[in-house]
Amino acid sequence: MSRPWCALVGAGPGDPELLTLKAVKTIRRATVLLVDDLVGPDVLATALAGVDAPPRIVHVGKRGGCASTPQAFIERLMVAEALAGERVVRLKGGDPFVFGRGGEEAEVLRAAGIEVEVVNGITAGLAAGTSLGVPLTHRDHARGVILVTGHAREGGQPPDWAALGHAAAQGLTLVVYMGIAQLPALSAGLLQALPGDTPAAAVQHATLPQQRQVVATLGTLPAAVTAAGLGSPAVLIVGDVLLGLARAGEAPADPVRLTA
Structure with missing residues (x-):
């Protein structure tokens, strides 16, 4: 049995043409996609264009000054889905390691025995x-x-x-x-x-x-x-x-x- 896996992917600043090739490839591997509020629908449409079996998309809003999904809930969800055998991708605006809480999430995932992949985005x-x-x-x-x-x-x-x-x-x-x-x-x-x-x-x-x-x-x-x-x-x-x-x-x- 393969080791549980989760990717933290940067979607860039908003223009879907600024997605990296690696980001698109990683998003297309997902069976569960946890999407931040700052990731627009055009980014998803571009990344998932032509995908035969789209992932289950869960919107987990994170925007300064607005009501947001609690970070602890997001982390528990990532761990639970990955341990259940899903290929989890956490899609964030910008870069996951530049004010994206990617470091916190990577620590939680690794502590649960989950392999973590990080894909940078344009901040x-x-x-x-x-x-x-x-x-x-x-x-x-x-x-x-x-x-x-x-x-x-x-x-x-x-x-x-x-x-x-x-x-x-x-x-x-x-x-x-x-x-x-x-x-x-x-x-x-x-x-x-x-x-x-x-x-x-x-x-x-x-x-x-x-x-x-x-x-x-x-x-x-x-x-x-x-x-x-x-x-x-x-x-x-x-x-x-x-x-x-x-x-x-x-x-x-x-x-x-x-x-x-």
């Missing part, structure tokens, strides 16, 4: 920058990039935005996931270490047809996001890699398309 932070036409690590403007979540774990401490601002001031691009709800506090903290005219942007629904973005400065970004009506899911970018866009006062009229 939303990378896609957001590219959709604006800017690299996160342009060598003239950034020595590196910091990926951080603005959403503190329940009962946990929020990020130290002032400390992160000091790090960004050393020539690092700051990319914030799940930060829209905390934007006023986030901006105020960063402004303790960064000047108010530091370029900043918010990108909602990166790579999708409904993508919207605001390019401003760190000091004006909260008001600009509110005025534009941007909400989650969105990625925030802070740093000099945005200088050209900030000088122009806006992002490209047509967002740059990210291609695999």
